[in-house]
Amino acid sequence: MGMPGGFLKYERRCAKYRPVKERLTDYREVEVYPPEDEVVNQSLRCLDCGIPFCHSTGCSLSILIPEINELVHGGRWREAYERLSSVNPFPEITGRICPALCEASCTLSINDAPVTIRNIEYTVIEKAFENGWVQPRKIKRRAGKKAAVIGSGPAGLAAASKLSGRGFDVTVYEKAPAAGGILRYGIPDFKLEKWVIDRRLDIMKKEGVKFETGIRIGKDVSASYMQKNYDNIIITTGALHPRDIRIPGREYDGIYFAMEYLSSSNEYVCGSSENLEIDAS
Numbered sequence: 001m002g003m004p005g006g007f008l009k010y011e012r013r014c015a016k017y018r019p020v021k022e023r024l025t026d027y028r029e030v031e032v033y034p035p036e037d038e039v040v041n042q043s044l045r046c047l048d049c050g051i052p053f054c055h056s057t058g059c060s061l062s063i064l065i066p067e068i069n070e071l072v073h074g075g076r077w078r079e080a081y082e083r084l085s086s087v088n089p090f091p092e093i094t095g096r097i098c099p100a101l102c103e104a105s106c107t108l109s110i111n112d113a114p115v116t117i118r119n120i121e122y123t124v125i126e127k128a129f130e131n132g133w134v135q136p137r138k139i140k141r142r143a144g145k146k147a148a149v150i151g152s153g154p155a156g157l158a159a160a161s162k163l164s165g166r167g168f169d170v171t172v173y174e175k176a177p178a179a180g181g182i183l184r185y186g187i188p189d190f191k192l193e194k195w196v197i198d199r200r201l202d203i204m205k206k207e208g209v210k211f212e213t214g215i216r217i218g219k220d221v222s223a224s225y226m227q228k229n230y231d232n233i234i235i236t237t238g239a240l241h242p243r244d245i246r247i248p249g250r251e252y253d254g255i256y257f258a259m260e261y262l263s264s265s266n267e268y269v270c271g272s273s274e275n276l277e278i279d280a281s
């Protein structure tokens with residue numbers, strides 16, 4: 001443990017938002033992350049408690065949070081990155097948009113504010129990108145097997161990354177024009193700018209993962225073709241059907257499902273569509 005009682009010395013300080021006046025003029029990410037020395041101070045707030053609920057129950061990826069905090073306050077950023085990416089294929093995504101149940105489970109939050117785990121994760125991964133530590137892996141052993149992943153949301157991308165690391169020859173099929181699933185077509189740029197996804201896709205492509213976009217499996221390509229041509233098929237097609245609500249007034253104009261609005265506004269913001277189909281302003 002780096003500093004017993006670090007939480008008494010340092011208060012929780014997390015990312016701030018850009019001023020509203022500025023945010024009104026663009027669609028860019030709104031969070032402004034704290035500088036590196038502040039992030040180190042924040043990592044010193046970790047209690048390194050006996051049962052780290054953040055890691056054991058809070059995080060669905062079981063990220064080794066107390067160990068990463070220890071490495072961060074020791075200035076061992078590269079090791080922190082390696083520890084983080086050993087269980088999380090896309091920390092730059094979770095570091096931005098994860099609801100951070102780890103923070104809700106932080107022991108310190110029993111009677112104080114929790115450690116800023118998500119911000120620390122963000123800083124570790126962005127520092128790794130800055131320093132060129134995030135590189136396509138050199139796959140030493142090829143499995144001699146072909147795998148198809150249907151759907152390129154976070155589940156499909158994570159499966160593709162894992163299989164590629166195990167030496168599979170992976171092709172990801174996506175019905176939309178670009179890969180990313182809800183990361184690209186649902187979550188607005190103010191939380192996750194799309195270059196963040198593209199940066200990761202480039203690394204995956206350099207590693208050998210192939211992406212076939214604009215192809216709907218089951219319509220453009222048959223299931224029997226897939227079965228003949230691949231040793232393994234992973235279906236990660238998400239939950240596409242919105243849940244309607246039956247309440248008085250539901251039939252009024254101007255009521256849309258979230259994804260109807262978000263997909264069209266995301267396409268507008270990234271420039272692939274010239275008009276906003278639904279203008280909420």
Ligand SMILES: Cc1cc2nc3c(=O)[nH]c(=O)nc-3n(C[C@H](O)[C@H](O)[C@H](O)COP(=O)(O)OP(=O)(O)OC[C@H]3O[C@@H](n4cnc5c(N)ncnc54)[C@H](O)[C@@H]3O)c2cc1C
Nearest residue numbers: 097151152153154155156174175181182186216217237238
């Ligand atoms: C509006 C919105 C905001 C959200 N915000 C957050 C957030 O801030 N933080 C967070 O942690 N989670 C958030 N979520 C939840 C998160 O986005 C989802 O849990 C996650 O995207 C699910 O991943 P997935 O890969 O299973 O599915 P998806 O992301 O839905 O991806 C499935 C992909 O499969 C493709 N596909 C479907 N059928 C076929 C086919 N036949 N052939 C080829 N491709 C096909 C689809 O086009 C899609 O690209 C949000 C969800 C929504 C809807």
